[in-house]
Amino acid sequence: MSTRNIEILVGLFVAGALAALFMLAMKVSNFTSYGETDGGYEIRARFDNVGGLKVRSPVSAGGVRVGKVTNISYNNESFEAVVTMNIESKYKFPKDTSAGILTAGLLGEQYVGLEPGGDEENLAAGDMIELTQSALVLEQVIGQFLYSKAQDK
Secondary structure, eight states, rough: HHHHHHHHHHHHHHHHHHHHHHHHHHHHTTTOTTTTTOOOOOEEEEEEEOOTEEETTTEEEEEEEEEEEEEEEEEEETEEEEEEEEEEOOOOOBBOOOEEEEEEEEEEEOOEEEEEEOOOOOOOOEEEEEEOOOOOOOHHHHHHHHHHHHOOO
């Protein structure tokens, strides 16, 4: 094999590796809409504390990704964070569904977990989830533990 052919093969290999790394980075950062089917419908939920939840964080139910977080804002009247989620239209949830901000693993990313209720009517575009559980902030839990231990002495 000539030197020129080897250089061409190495160049193609490097270009393929860079393309693969780019695709991996896009998939991990949730920037790509690769694999998404449609626009879905938006629902909202109010939380006292969203912790490290970010826009484009997953929304899942039963371990299945059913949507993503599209906006996080603060309501100056109720003093709560309002999380807007886009749910794929093929997934339906009862009106009494509850939402919680959960963490994947011990130090993993945060996501919104939906727990379906038993209502016969389904959530529609623009509906608000009433039953919510805010993010568990590790610093607050440690602080409460240390405070309770100090009170025991």
